[in-house]
Amino acid sequence: MSRSVLITGGNRGIGLAVARAFAAQGDKVAVTYRSGEPPEGLFGVRCDVTDAAAVRAAVEEVRVQQGPVEVLVSNAGITRDQLLVAMADEDFRAVIETNLIGAVNVAKEVTTDMVKARWGRMVFVSSMSGFTGAPGQTNYAASKAALIGFARSLAREVGRRRITVNVVTPGLIETDMVREVTDARRSYVIGQTALGRTGTPEEVAAVVRFLASEEAAYITAGAIPVTGGAGVGQ
DSSP states (O other), rough: OOEEETTTTTTTTHHHHHHHHHHHOOOEEEEEEEEOOTTTTTTTOOOOOTTTHHHHHHHHHHHHOOOOOOOEOOOOOOOOOOGGGGOOOHHHHHHHIIIIHHHHHHHHHHHHHHHHHHEEEEEEEEETTHHHHOOOOHHHHHHHHHHHHHHHHHHHHGGGGGGEEEEEEEOSSSSHHHHOHHHHHHHHHTTTTTTSBOOOOOHHHHHHHHSSSGGTOOSSEEEESSSTTTOOOO
């Protein structure tokens, strides 16, 4: 059965791979994007997730175009890496506002319809950094760790309405964001990865799609690593 799916930050990288995976199985897919153009062949809604009013308008547009959101994939995120002692206050706040508060804004806006329908799926894209930390990423790691606590708490609030809330924690995935990582850091992380390679957005998308399926109906409050074995034991 075709479902109404919303992916934030769905115009590139992991978000785009997730959007294409859902579209390929016949779902109605909307993606938000803050800049540039929407992906070809997908319904795009321009939205800054840090702006609660903009999120409200975007979700309403999706509701009109393809029905209330039944599956939310909260993926929108940014990095502004720097050692803490040199990090500008605005860069710390911008990352928290986008990666955490933005996810909260969207989740809050779609929860009411899911509760009314007594069914829903939410998947939040966090990061391995939320568990392990990373030098130069105090802002990013903090936002991604907080996202896990948020999702697990929300799962407890909405579970009796057959709504599941899960998190995926990707490791080093071949996206534009990761390509900015220094060669030294890249080599170090791959060296700590059991599979000895980076991952692909499509590999993350496959896990997200499963978590949104009926087969995953008894999985909630989970933090699923898609890391190739990086950070084992941490």
